[in-house]
Amino acid sequence: MASEGDKIFVGKIVVGTDPAGELTKNDWAVVVDSHGIINASGNKDEIVARYDGEIIKLGPYSLLMPGFIDAHLHAPQFGNIGAHQDLPLLDWLTTYTFPLESKFADKNFSEKMNAAVVRSTLSRGTTTACYFGTIYKDDALALAIQCSEQGQRAYVGKCNIDSNPLATYYLEKTAESVVDTAWAAREIRGLGNSLVEPIITPRFAVSCSPSLMESLGKMAKEENMAIQTHISENEGEIQLMKELFPNDGYLDVYDKYGLVSDRCLLAHSIYLTDAERKKMSEKGASIVHCPDSNFALMSGVLDHKVADDANVNIALGTDVSGGTSASMVDAMRYAELSSKINTIKNKQTTSYLNFKKAFIFGTLNGAKALKIDDQVGSLEVGKEFDAVIADVGASLETAFLENDSPDELLERFIHCADPRSIKNVFVRGKEVFSS
Numbered sequence: 001m002a003s004e005g006d007k008i009f010v011g012k013i014v015v016g017t018d019p020a021g022e023l024t025k026n027d028w029a030v031v032v033d034s035h036g037i038i039n040a041s042g043n044k045d046e047i048v049a050r051y052d053g054e055i056i057k058l059g060p061y062s063l064l065m066p067g068f069i070d071a072h073l074h075a076p077q078f079g080n081i082g083a084h085q086d087l088p089l090l091d092w093l094t095t096y097t098f099p100l101e102s103k104f105a106d107k108n109f110s111e112k113m114n115a116a117v118v119r120s121t122l123s124r125g126t127t128t129a130c131y132f133g134t135i136y137k138d139d140a141l142a143l144a145i146q147c148s149e150q151g152q153r154a155y156v157g158k159c160n161i162d163s164n165p166l167a168t169y170y171l172e173k174t175a176e177s178v179v180d181t182a183w184a185a186r187e188i189r190g191l192g193n194s195l196v197e198p199i200i201t202p203r204f205a206v207s208c209s210p211s212l213m214e215s216l217g218k219m220a221k222e223e224n225m226a227i228q229t230h231i232s233e234n235e236g237e238i239q240l241m242k243e244l245f246p247n248d249g250y251l252d253v254y255d256k257y258g259l260v261s262d263r264c265l266l267a268h269s270i271y272l273t274d275a276e277r278k279k280m281s282e283k284g285a286s287i288v289h290c291p292d293s294n295f296a297l298m299s300g301v302l303d304h305k306v307a308d309d310a311n312v313n314i315a316l317g318t319d320v321s322g323g324t325s326a327s328m329v330d331a332m333r334y335a336e337l338s339s340k341i342n343t344i345k346n347k348q349t350t351s352y353l354n355f356k357k358a359f360i361f362g363t364l365n366g367a368k369a370l371k372i373d374d375q376v377g378s379l380e381v382g383k384e385f386d387a388v389i390a391d392v393g394a395s396l397e398t399a400f401l402e403n404d405s406p407d408e409l410l411e412r413f414i415h416c417a418d419p420r421s422i423k424n425v426f427v428r429g430k431e432v433f434s435s
Contacts, residue, residue: 001138003169004099005033005053006031006032006033006039006052006053006054006056006201007031007053007056007429008030008031008032008047008051008053008054008055008056009029009030009032009058009064009147010027010028010029010044010047010048010055010056010057010058011013011027011028011055011057011059011062011063011064012024012025012027012028012062012064012183012406012409013025013028013030013040013041013058013063013065013379013422014028014063014064014065014066014359014379015028015378015379015380015408017364017378017380018359019354019356019359019360020282020356021119022353022357022406022407022412023407024063024405024406024407024409025406026203026211026336026405026406027043027044027045028041028044028045029041029042029047029048029208030047030064030379030385031047031051031053031303032295032385032429033079033429034170034429035381035428036339036384036385036426036427036428036429036430037108037383037384037427037428037429038348038379038380038383038384038385039051039381040381041379041380041381044176044323046051046094049196049288050270051172056068058389059391059393060393060398061392061393061398061401061409062390062391062392062393062423063070063364063387063389063390063406063409063413064379064388065379065387065390065410066189066363066364066377066378066386066388067125067126067127067128067330067363067386067388067425067426067427068125068126068127068128068328068361068362068363068375068381068388069127069129069177069267069303069315069316069328069363069367069370069377069388070121070128070129070130070288070316070317070318070326070331070362070366071130071267071288071315071316071366071369072130072132072203072228072265072267072288072290072315072317072318072319072324072330073121073129073131073317073318073319073323074115074131074132074136074319074322075097075114075131075132075133075143076100076104076113076132076139076319077097077100077101077131077321077322077346078113078116078117078120078321079100079103079113079322080100080319080321080322080323081320081321081324082099082321082325083096083321083322083328084096085213085296085297085324085348086300087297088234088236088297088298089233089234089236089237089297089299089322090166090234090236090237090240092322093153093166093422094166094167094169096262096397097260097321098164098166098167098169099156099167099169101134101135101159101170102134102169102170104133104134104136104139104169105134105136105139105280107138107142107300108172109173110134110136110138110142111142111146111153114139114142114143114145114146114246115135115146115150115160117131117143117146117328118146118147118152118154119150119151120326121152121326122150122152122425122432122433123419123425123433123435124326124327124329124331124419124422125327125328125388125390125422125425125433126152126329127152127153127376127386127387127388127425127426128152128153128154128155128156128328128366128367128370128372128376128386129147129152129153129154129155129309130153130154130155130167130199130226130228130265130288130317130358130370131143131155131156131157132157132201132203133157133158133159133160133175133201133327134158134159134161134174134348135159135160135161135170135171135180136158137158137180137181137183137184137187137306139159139303140156140158140166140184140188140198141184141187141188143156144156144187144188144191144196144198144344145191147195147196148193148195148196148255149350150432151195151378151427151430152195152196152427152430152432153195153196153198153376153386153427153428154195154196154197155196155198155226155228156184156188156196156197156198156199157195157199157200157201157202157228158180158181158184158198158201159170159199159202159373160177160181160201160202160203160207160208160212160216160380161203161207161208162174162207162208162209162212163206163207163208163209164207165206165240166251167233167361169269171207173181174209174211174215174349176220177212177402178215178216178219179198181216181219181382182219182361184198185198185219185223185225195427195428197225197226197378198225199225199226199227199228200216200217200219200225200226200227200228200259200431201227201228201229202216202218202227202233202259203229203230203231203240204229204230204237204241205229205231205244205245205250205253205254206237206240206241206244210256210257211367213254213257213259214257214258215257216257216396217257217258217259217314218258219256219261220258220261221261221401225261225263225338226263226264226265226371226424227260227261227264228264228265228267228288229254229259229264229265229266229267230256230266230267230268231250231251231254231266231267231268231272232250232268232269232270232272232276233267233268233270233294233299233300234268234270234297234299234300235271235300240273241253246250247274249273249276250272250276251266251272251276251279251280253300254266255279255369258277258400260283260285261281261284261285261371262281262283262284262285263370263371263373263404264283264284264285264286265285265315265369265370266280266285266286266287266288266318267284267288267290267317268287268288268289268290268293268299269287269288269289269302269307270294270299270301270302271300272301272307276309277306277310277312278310279309280310280311280312281310281311282323284313285312285314286291286312286313286314286368286369287307287312287313287314287315288314288316288317288369289302289304289315289335289338289361290317290318290319290322290331291331291334291335291337291338292315292319292322292323292324292325292330292331292334293317293318293320293322293323294320294322294338295338296322296323296324297322301338301341301342301345301406302338302341303342304335304338304339304352304353305352305353308352313360313365313368313369314365315365315366315368316328316332316333316335316358316361316365316366316385317331317332321396323346327418328362329362329414329417331357331362332355332359332361332362333358333414335336335344335358335361335362336351336354336355336358336414339351339352339402350389355410355411355414355415356407358414359410359414363377364377364378365377367429380428384428385428385429386426386427387425387427388395388422388424388425388426388430389412389422389423389424389425390422390423391421392409392412392413392416392417392421393414393426394420394421395417395418395420395421396412396416400412409425420429420435421435
C-alpha cells in the first residue's frame with residue numbers, strides 16, 4: 001500500500017543492469033515515494049493492485065530510464081561548444097580554451113555562463129555531472145550554487161593549475177591553489193545540499209607541481225573527496241609529461257602523490273600501459289571515456305575491451321567543449337562507434353561494445369566510478385529516483401516504431417534521439433526539467 005504523495009510510473013521501463021540480458025521491460029511499473037526513493041518495481045498489474053498512488057502512464061513510444069551520469073565535462077568551456085575543432089589538444093588549449101576560461105574571473109560572466117551550463121545538461125537528461133570548473137574559487141561556488149538551485153546532482157571541482165607552460169597568464173601560486181580549494185570545498189558543503197559535493201580537480205600532471213599534487217592528495221584522503229583529472233589523452237601531452245617527470249609513468253605521478261583512489265576518475269586513458277591498467281584495477285580507479293572529444297581533437301581511440309579485460313570500470317563523459325555535444329546519448333553513440341573503429345582496425349568481425357553496454361557505461365558505471373551505485377545509476381528498489389522520460393517518437397516517425405520490442409525502442413533512442421526526445425528529468429524524485 002503506497003502512502004500519500006507516491007507516484008506509480010507505468011509503461012516501458014529500463015530496469016535491467018546486465019548488458020548481456022534484457023534491459024527494458026514492457027508493461028512494467030515502479031513506485032516512487034514522496035522522498036524520491038524507489039519502493040517497488042514489477043509487473044504493472046501486480047504493482048497497481050498492491051499500491052495506491054498517482055499513476056503516471058507513459059506514452060506508447062516513451063521510455064523511463066535511469067538518469068545519465070556525465071563523468072567528465074568542463075563547465076567553463078560551454079561557450080566554445082561546437083566551435084574550434086581544428087587543432088590537437090595542446091594547441092587547442094593554448095589557442096581557444098585557456099583564453100575562454102580566464103574570462104571566468106569576472107563574476108557576472110561566471111554566474112551567467114554557469115546558469116546556462118546547468119540548464120543545458122539537465123535538458124539533455126544529465127542527472128549527475130562531474131564538472132571541471134576554472135582556477136577561480138568564486139567561479140566554483142557559482143557553479144555549485146546553480147547545480148543546487150536547479151536541482152542537479154553534481155560534483156564541482158575548482159581546477160588546480162600552478163604551472164602552465166601553455167598559458168602563463170592562467171595559473172595560480174601553489175599555496176593559493178591549496179587554500180582556495182579548501183575554501184571552495186567548505187563553501188560548497190556549506191550550501192547544505194547533499195546532492196552537490198566538491199571534488200579534487202588537478203587539471204593534469206603537466207599543470208601541477210609535485211607540491212600541489214601532494215597537498216591535493218592529502219586533502220582528498222582527509223576529507224574523503226572524489227578526485228578527477230586527465231591522463232594519457234594525447235601523445236603530445238604524454239611527451240610533455242615525460243619531459244617534466246622523466247623518472248615516472250603518467251599514472252605513477254598521480255599515485256605517488258595520493259591521487260589514485262577508488263573514487264578517482266581518470267579521463268581519456270587512451271594510451272595506458274598494461275601495468276597502469278593493472279594498478280587502476282587494484283586501486284579501484286575508473287576510466288572516463290570521452291569518445292566525441294577524442295575524435296574531435298584527434299587524440300586517439302580508447303580500446304574498451306582491453307580496459308574491461310583488465311577489470312577497470314569504464315564510465316562516460318561528454319568532455320565539452322572538446323566534445324561537441326552536452327548529450328550523454330551522443331556519448332553512448334560515439335562510444336559504440338569507437339568500438340567499431342577498433343574492430344575494423346583489428347580486422348575483427350564483431351564489435352565489443354553494443355548499445356546496451358554503452359548505456360550501462362553512461363548510467364550505472366558512472367555511479368560506480370563515484371561509489372554512489374548504491375544510490376543511483378539504475379532504477380532498482382531502494383535507490384533514489386534519478387530518471388529520464390524520453391519520447392522516441394519525438395525524433396522519429398512513429399510508423400517506424402510500431403513493431404519495436406522494448407529494447408529495440410531503447411536502441412533507437414540511443415542511435416537516433418536528439419534533445420526533443422527528452423521530456424522529463426527527475427533527481428531524487430523531484431522533476432527538474434520538463435518540455
